Every structure is written in C-alpha cells, then in structure tokens.
Amino acid sequence: MKPLERLGEAKTPDGTVLQLYRHDGAYLIRADGVELMSTRRHLSEDKLAEVACAPLVTKPKARVLIGGLGLGFTLREALRHLGPDAEVVVAELVAEVIQWNANPEYALSAEAMADPRVRIVHEDVSKVLRNNVGGFHAIMLDTDNGPEGMIMKENSRLYATRGIAATMAALKPEGTIAYWSVGDDPGFVRALENAGLEVKAMKVRAHATSGPFHTLYIAS
Numbered sequence: 449m450k451p452l453e454r455l456g457e458a459k460t461p462d463g464t465v466l467q468l469y470r471h472d473g474a475y476l477i478r479a480d481g482v483e484l485m486s487t488r489r490h491l492s493e494d495k496l497a498e499v500a501c502a503p504l505v506t507k508p509k510a511r512v513l514i515g516g517l518g519l520g521f522t523l524r525e526a527l528r529h530l531g532p533d534a535e536v537v538v539a540e541l542v543a544e545v546i547q548w549n550a551n552p553e554y555a556l557s558a559e560a561m562a563d564p565r566v567r568i569v570h571e572d573v574s575k576v577l578r579n580n581v582g583g584f585h586a587i588m589l590d591t592d593n594g595p596e597g598m599i600m601k602e603n604s605r606l607y608a609t610r611g612i613a614a615t616m617a618a619l620k621p622e623g624t625i626a627y628w629s630v631g632d633d634p635g636f637v638r639a640l641e642n643a644g645l646e647v648k649a650m651k652v653r654a655h656a657t658s659g660p661f662h663t664l665y666i667a668s
Contacts, residue, residue, distance in 0.1 A: 450471060450472045451471075452469050452470075452471045453469060453470045453471065454467055454468070454469055455468045455469065455470055455475075455548070455554070456468040456544055456547075456548055457544075458542050458543070458544030458545065460541065460542055461541070464479050464480055465479070465480055466478070466479055466484075466542060466544070466545070468544075468548050470554075473555075474486060474487045474488045475487045475519060475554065475555070475556060476488075477518070477519065477545075485518050485519050486519075487519055487521075487555075487556075488655065489654035489655045489659050490519070490521040490654070490655075491652060491653055491654060491655055492628065492652040492653065492654055492662040492664065493518065493521040493522045493525070493590060493628065494521055494522070494525040495650070495652045495664060496522050496525075496588050496590060496626050496628050496664055497514075497521075497522045497523075497524075497525035497526040497528075497529065497588060497626075498525055498529060499624075499626055499650070499664065499666055500512065500526070500586040500587075500588050500624055500625075500626040500666075501525075501526045501529035501530055501586060501588075502529045503586075503624070504529065504530060504531075504534070504585055504586060505529055505530065505531060506531070507531070507534075507585060508531070508533060509533050509534065509535070510530055510531065510533075510534040510535075510585050510586075511534065511535045511537070511583060511584050511585055511620075512526060512530070512534070512535070512536055512537070512584055512585060512586040512587070512588065513536075513537045513538075513539065513573070513576065513577070513580070513583075513584045513586075513587045513588070513618070514526065514536065514537070514538045514539070514588045514590070515539050515573035515576075515587070515588065515589040515590065515591050515606070516539070516540065516573070516589070516590045516591040517538050517540040517545055517546060517549055517557070517568070518545075518590060519549070519556055519557070520549050520556050520557030520560055520561075522588055522590055523536065523538055523557060523560050523561075523566065524557065524560045526588070527560060527563055527565065527566070530565065532565070533565075534565050535565055535567065536563075536565055536566050536567070537567050537569060537576065537580075537584075538566065538567070538568050538569065539569045539571050539572070539573035539575075539576040540568065540569070540570060540571075541570075541571070541572050541573070543570050546568055546570060549561060573589070573591060573606065574605060574606055574611060574614060576618075577614045577615055577617070577618040578614055578617075578618075580618050581617050581618060582617070582618070582619070582620055583618055583620070584618055584619060584620060584623060585619075585620050585623050585624075586623060586624045586625075586626065587615055587618060587619060587623070587624070587625045587626070588625075588626045588628075589606065589615070589625065589626070589627050589628065590627075590628035591606060607627075607636060607639075608639075609639065609643070612639060612640060612643045612645075613643065616643060616644075616645070622668070623668070624666060624667070624668045625645070625666075625667040625668070626664060626665070626666050626667075627664065627665040627666075627667065628662065628663075628664060629662065629663045629664070629665065630662055630663075631662070631663055632649070632663050633663070636665070637649070637665065640665065640667050645667040645668065646667065646668055647665055647666070647667050648665070648666045648667075649663055649664070649665055649666075650663070650664040650665075650666065651663060651664075652664055
C-alpha cells in the first residue's frame with residue numbers, strides 16, 4: 449500500500465489548518481483533517497465552469513471570476529470554454545494554495561496559471577467582488593463546501609445577504625453566477641430568489657461513475 453505523503457501545510461486567517469497530500473498519483477487538500485477536495489473527484493467542479501463559461505465561447509473579451517482556486521479544476525475547465533481574448537480572474541485567499549498549484553513538480557495547475565488569459569489574485573473574493581462593480585460576464589464561486597458546509601468561517605459572508613448583493617453588483621448585464629455546494633440548501637435558494645435572482649439547481653456527481661452528488665446553483 450502506497451503511503452500518504454504530506455506535501456505542505458497552511459493556515460487560513462481563522463486558524464483552519466490546510467494540508468496538501470499526495471497518494472498514489474492523486475492530490476488532496478484536507479481542512480482540519482477533513483477532506484476538502486481531491487484530484488480523483490472533480491466532475492462537479494468541471495461542470496461549474498462549463499455551465500458558466502460555455503455560453504461565453506463566442507463572447508468577445510469575456511471576463512469571468514473564479515472564487516477559490518482549489519486544485520485548479522474549475523480554472524482549467526473555464527479556459528477550455530473561453531476564447532483567446534478572454535480574462536479569467538482567480539481569487540484565492542490562501543497564498544500556499546496558489547504556490548501548490550503553481551509548483552511544476554506537482555500535477556496540478558502550473559500550465560493553466562501560465563496561460564496569458566489568467567490572472568491570479570491573492571485576495572478574499574469578497575473584496576475582489578466589491579472592487580469590480582459590473583466587471584464580470586460570469587462568476588463561479590467554489591469556496592469551502594458551499595453555503596451550509598462551512599469549514600472556514602471567513603467564507604460564510606459570501607453567502608449572506610450582503611455577499612449575494614456584492615456578487616450581483618459585480619455582474620455585467622445578463623451575467624450568470626454559478627455556486628458550488630456540497631449538498632442541497634433550500635434556505636440559500638430562497639435568499640438568492642429574495643435578492644431577485646432566477647435560480648436553477650443541478651445535481652452532479654463528484655466522479656463520473658461513483659461518489660456523492662453535489663449541487664450547483666445557477667443564478668441569473
């Protein structure tokens with residue numbers, strides 16, 4: 449049996465410990481010992497980018513925001529659906545997560561991050577939203593485990609009333625917000641609808657053939 453190899457450790461502003469591991473060619477990040485994401489299960493993260501970015505494939509100078517770099521799957525999928533003049537802004541709160549993805553020794557996101565369309569911002573996505581009013585054709589938010597599955601408390605404000613309002617304000621006309629959630633959250637749907645958004649829910653497996661279902665909320 450191949451060992452679990454710890455490659456790095458970081459702390460979020462609220463003290464949550466993130467650890468990067470490698471096991472039998474796969475990578476995973478744990479938050480206080482709980483698996484947060486893995487390269488073995490990422491179909492729902494791919495789908496998040498597809499539903500947000502596929503409609504923009506012919507959009508000149510499309511500009512999109514990804515909240516949370518993770519292991520880079522949403523970024524890589526977004527690039528597949530956007531034109532050569534697009535811009536993908538990725539906001540990541542934890543510097544070490546950016547460093548892990550950029551490390552060419554790991555099979556993560558070094559190539560995608562070097563794409564000229566990509567701009568990585570070491571910043572809380574909430575601040576990026578506030579600083580880019582009317583700035584994005586699509587916004588993809590995959591921070592933590594979604595509105596109810598919080599591991600890092602600093603992410604919770606993104607899903608509250610003010611966070612929803614700031615996200616809406618950062619959209620261009622006819623823009624789309626795509627939220628990733630570990631499961632269903634009817635209360636969050638009501639909050640989005642109360643803000644004036646039309647919401648569609650989509651169930652997607654973590655892996656193409658097995659594993660749990662995650663929920664994507666597409667709001668426009």
